[in-house]
Amino acid sequence: MINDTLVELSRWQFAITALFHFLFVPLTIGMSWILVIMESVYVITGRQIYRDMTQFWGKLFGINFALGVATGLTMEFEFGTNWAYFSQYVGDVFGAPLAIESMMAFFLESTFVGMFFLGWDRLSKRQHLTGTFVMALGTNLSALWILVGNAWMQNPVGSEFNYETMRMEMISFSELLFNPVAQVKFIHTAAAGYVTGAMFVMSISSYYILKGRDLPFAKRSFSVASGFGIAAILSVLLLGDESGYEAGAVQKAKLAAIEAEYHTEPAPADFTLIGLPNDKEMHTDYSVKIPYALGIIATRSLDKQVTGINDLKKGNEARVRNGMIAYSYLLKLQAGEKTQENLTGFNETKQDLGYGLLLKRYTENVVDASEEQITKAVDDSIPPVAPLFFAFRIMVGSGMAMLCLFLLAFYFNAKRVIEQKRWLLKAILFALPLPWVAIETGWLVAELGRQPWSISEVFPTFLSVSNLTVSDVLTSMIAFISVYTIMFIIEMFLMIKFARIGPSSLHTGRYHFEQAANAPSGLRQQTLES
């Protein structure tokens, strides 16, 4: 049987490296379009300040981009190094979007990012703008393909288990691509990236406005970001990916866990605003509820039910038992008894093979699992309630707070009085971490909510690991934590340094720290050096 500690460590390592990678990616996704907007204005109007804006925000974009590239390599390696059996079992399906991503998107992004940084003097204005646009397009296409892969893990359509090759095989690429979960996920995640880019530019611009520095530069940047941001935050909230939760049993389990809905309520169900989920007694303590809201949000209807954990478990128990039958047929087929009876029996039960595999955590002998082992497997089939319940509320809360900020920013900016609203500028500055809070908790909701599966209903996470030793993974995990911490410190050091200097770091002679009146200053010295 597979060592539980190995599984836990492999999961922790993956979560740490994925969450870390995901600090940088959304900012890249969002800022790439903001750069396109700024540079377009420059090309259309010919006004130098927009070129300065593109270059300065591009500098910060670059500092972030380097870490995105570096930590992205880890994701490319890790499926093979730490999840070898996953790679073998589902590589036929899951590998394809990753391969396509590299050929269709990542080449585009990475080739033209070089043109963006170093091509200013070597390309015509239009060529450079086209390059920036292609870079942004590549970045977003990249997100699309990765999310097509992720959506298949959430809702594995267009594929079938082949008992001879012992793996999932693709049978319909178009189903994979047009997976309903992929569509909502892409819109939700890309828009979350746009929000991140917008908050980043808006917060740092607020800092310059508060300091009274480089006002024309800062206010223009603020305008672009608040306009872009309000469209983005509305997309994230209105097109949140709850609508994908209808697809497949695992998404239903995720939804039930998010809502801590232990028992199915009559439709439309109430939404629990806040409370304390209690797994033992199977209800939520101290809950504050909004009538009918959950039913409407989750099912987009007044009459469909949101299935509770209790009922989901009942259904899952039947599937575990059915999975045991599928497993027994699989063993016979593997032994070479390819009779019509065995084939028919397997085909009729194989949709539940994954549930049978859940028993492998407790016994090698799946066919003769005891009642106690079956109960344990059924308990495993629901994701952990409390972390999902809170992660979801933190995500939505951050989103709502950002919505308020974007609305106010947009309104006062349109009325051209944003400079006087110092309280709002301060609030926006200090709200800078909010998009990251939302994004990281959002990742947790999506991926922790998928547990106990690596591929929903098909393949359990614990079976997915490589045959490594505990010390192998512990060593690499410690190395990741140490090296990532150092990388993060270096990145933040540069980011804060350049954000504080502002457009003076472009050495055009037009900005705050380069004006004689503002010398001498500690920052000025640094500026002239770099």
Next chain:
Amino acid sequence: MFDYESLKLLWWALIGILMIGFAVTAGMDMGVGGLLLFVGKSDNERRVVINTVGAHWDGNQVWFIAFGGCLFAAWPMVYATAFSGFYFVMMLTLFSLFLRPLAFDYRNKINSPRWRNNWDKALFVGSMVAPLVFGVAFGNLLEGVPFSFDKFLRVTYTGTYLGLFNPFALLSGVVSVAMIIMHGGTWLVMRTNEQVAARSAKAAQIASLVLIASFALAGAMVARTIEGFVITSEINTTALAIPTTKHVVTELGAWMHNYKLQPLLWSFPALGIIMALIAGLMARAGKGALAFIASGLSVTGVILTAGTAMFPFVMPSSSVPDHSLTLWDTVASQYTLSVISIVALIMIPVILLYTTWCYYQMWRTVTVEEIIQNNHSAY
């Protein structure tokens, strides 16, 4: 839909093309990174060296990403077995590769000699570990790797991590590093001038000689002392991908079989050696463009030599030879191969087109004067 046999052969070729693409493009900027400390003595000279690849290293690196992604999709078992089997070696490569994006992007951000020197060293390490490890890994493929599958096709690697660094594998590592240094050196001869170009020419000559010697020695060892692998059961090229049902034996010098059967294959090692020689001579004569082209052809010849010697094996198992992975039985399903073939056959030419355009736009001899003039915008 294409027939399964052709698709399997096509993906053997495409994986090879991606590997060659990686060696010729990213290999070039890794060679540049490896030479940085030795051909650039002052900060401005080092910036010259870095700016010859500044706009391209990231795009080049995607050849490696695409190689990994396509390995995952087309040969999932090879991806799973190699990456998990070589666990610490892969981690070592990964951590060294972290250094490159940071060094390229952060080095010029602060004007302090200590800061910049440290990033230069980081770039050296980040550029040299990967070619060394990939060479060592290739050497191990030729020798066979100890792994086997259980009946659910879960793979277990039974070797030690240190065992990967055996003499033949280290020699392969030397071949790989010499090849990459030669390639980076000829690039710098072509794209720089004065002192930097002169030092690079010297490095490229030395590297080409080391490459010729180590490659010839490795070839002799493959012929005389290394046990190759042979499939003794009948090969069904259209069968489903199940790598455990064939029969394989090991035999001294068996990697030479393909060369005996098909003498034309000798043109690959000949290409590797003759082009390395020409690259060295052209570098000496200061003809950078010719040297670089010859070097690229030499790199291609070296990789094709190893690939064709092993055909149809891609990852032989030394502990249970019957479980060896070959291009016939480690592949994705026919349907998946068809899908990614269409994408690859369309996208690879498109990638080559726009990459060429970008190189064309950035083409120039990078000089110290240019760096001084663009002090704040150059890398």
